[in-house]
Amino acid sequence: MPKAQAAACHDRSAALAQPARSAGLLHFGQGREIFQEGGDPGVYFTVVSGMVRTCKFRADGRRQIDGFHGPGDVFGFELAQAQSLSAEAVSNCTVASRRWRNLGASGRNVPHHLFSHAMRSLARTQAHALLLGRRGAVEKVAAFLAEQAAQSPDPALITLEMTRQDIADYLGLTIETVSRTLSQFERASLIGMATARQVRLHDAAALQKLRD
Amino acid sequence: MPKAQAAACHDRSAALAQPARSAGLLHFGQGREIFQEGGDPGVYFTVVSGMVRTCKFRADGRRQIDGFHGPGDVFGFELAQAQSLSAEAVSNCTVASRRWRNLGASGRNVPHHLFSHAMRSLARTQAHALLLGRRGAVEKVAAFLAEQAAQSPDPALITLEMTRQDIADYLGLTIETVSRTLSQFERASLIGMATARQVRLHDAAALQKLRD
DNA sequence: CGGTAGATTGATGAGAGTCAAGGGGAGTGG
DNA sequence: CCACTCCCCTTGACTCTCATCAATCTACCG
Numbered sequence A, B: 001m002p003k004a005q006a007a008a009c010h011d012r013s014a015a016l017a018q019p020a021r022s023a024g025l026l027h028f029g030q031g032r033e034i035f036q037e038g039g040d041p042g043v044y045f046t047v048v049s050g051m052v053r054t055c056k057f058r059a060d061g062r063r064q065i066d067g068f069h070g071p072g073d074v075f076g077f078e079l080a081q082a083q084s085l086s087a088e089a090v091s092n093c094t095v096a097s098r099r100w101r102n103l104g105a106s107g108r109n110v111p112h113h114l115f116s117h118a119m120r121s122l123a124r125t126q127a128h129a130l131l132l133g134r135r136g137a138v139e140k141v142a143a144f145l146a147e148q149a150a151q152s153p154d155p156a157l158i159t160l161e162m163t164r165q166d167i168a169d170y171l172g173l174t175i176e177t178v179s180r181t182l183s184q185f186e187r188a189s190l191i192g193m194a195t196a197r198q199v200r201l202h203d204a205a206a207l208q209k210l211r212d
Numbered sequence C: 001c002g003g004t005a006g007a008t009t010g011a012t013g014a015g016a017g018t019c020a021a022g023g024g025g026a027g028t029g030g
Numbered sequence D: 001c002c003a004c005t006c007c008c009c010t011t012g013a014c015t016c017t018c019a020t021c022a023a024t025c026t027a028c029c030g
Helices: A004-009 A112-133 A137-151 A164-171 A175-187 A204-210 B004-009 B112-133 B137-151 B164-171 B175-187 B204-211
Strands: A020-022 A025-028 A033-035 A043-049 A052-057 A063-069 A086-089 A093-099 A157-159 A191-193 A198-201 B020-022 B025-028 B033-035 B043-049 B052-057 B063-069 B086-089 B093-099 B157-159 B191-193 B198-201
Touching: A052 A164, A063 A112, A063 A164, A063 B112, A112 A137, A112 A164, A112 B063, A112 B112, A137 A157, A137 A164, A137 A175, A137 A198, A137 A204, A164 A175, A175 A191, B052 B164, B063 B112, B063 B164, B112 B137, B112 B164, B137 B157, B137 B164, B137 B175, B137 B198, B137 B204, B164 B175, B175 B191
Parallel strands: none
Antiparallel strands: A020 A025, A025 A093, A033 A086, A043 A093, A052 A063, A052 A086, A157 A198, A191 A198, B020 B025, B025 B093, B033 B086, B043 B093, B052 B063, B052 B086, B157 B198, B191 B198
């Protein structure tokens, strides 16, 4: 089965160590697993520093990334659902875990911030579904760059914390297609890449057009 | 532009009539618009009978369907976000509208049922994103059939209320590919189609495997 | 100075999109 | 009751994009 190769690229057995615990904050080294499918549904997390990915593993070993989460972002809400995702550290990162009671159908009210987190997760996931619905690698990669630029301190300079494989699994493409599309953008002078992880947007307007 | 053709297939100008109002319940004829992007964010809806689709229209006229909603399902929560979707009646349907205050950051608690709706919308959207991330028409269509079967009174007999175009826009495929894939399933005796809208699952286990 | 993981590039083929031409089925009107 | 029409669906032929397989290339680290 040819797809087994891709699975090996992000073998989960590589991430087994226990995180350091310090005043409710958890630290994870790059690639470490933060929680896995079927974890404790009574907690959720906030990213303090670094970047986290939430993902789903298929039966055939293929991986699909649900989202990238930077400082301030909340993740792990999905645990309340049957939908179980796992989470891993894209880079060295610190996350804060919070316990909460899922009140079930108890009829009690819910703290506003929890509702707010749910709504933001919903918006994020809808945007992702919209992205995945696009046909064409160009549209997807352009949309991805725009998304990253929006979260960057300097919207013209993106520092990608994730690998090409991560991007591919997020966009529903292969690593080669992502790479080729970025090269294509560079040849067209839409972007410049000092290193593979440093992307400068030369023509944001043109990229905007490519998004759709 | 070749894609303009597809846009004409679901021209929104065809749906302009006002719905009948009766005790908070709204009735919509097939194809009618229930709300459009940028509508009143202070209401959400529950399907009483029939089926509703929520969708997004792109600049080039292409349509992407966010979800299908049957009796009991809640939709329109997205209105609270910048993410605006529109909603249309797939079949003749009745929906109940409810008003709610989006409390913003007021710090007050939120009624539990609202939170519950948000979480279910989140789960639904995540499942859809997972579906769209699949590569291959076979996987997508098989997953779609499984999804429909799960909501059907008889899990072995699906009555599709939506057109092939709806299905295609939901799966990120073309109408031809959806049609061909269903025909392929039928030739393989995985399903049987008395009419184009009546699908009998002959081999649910095999379809399950195709989902991946 | 290797060694390794990540990234790029090329060649090739499978699969989905596109364009185009028919087949029903349901409703309408004669 | 039949003919007509419109819309939806299906099927075929062809094109093109992207996945796949394979070979480097680069940067980083021991």
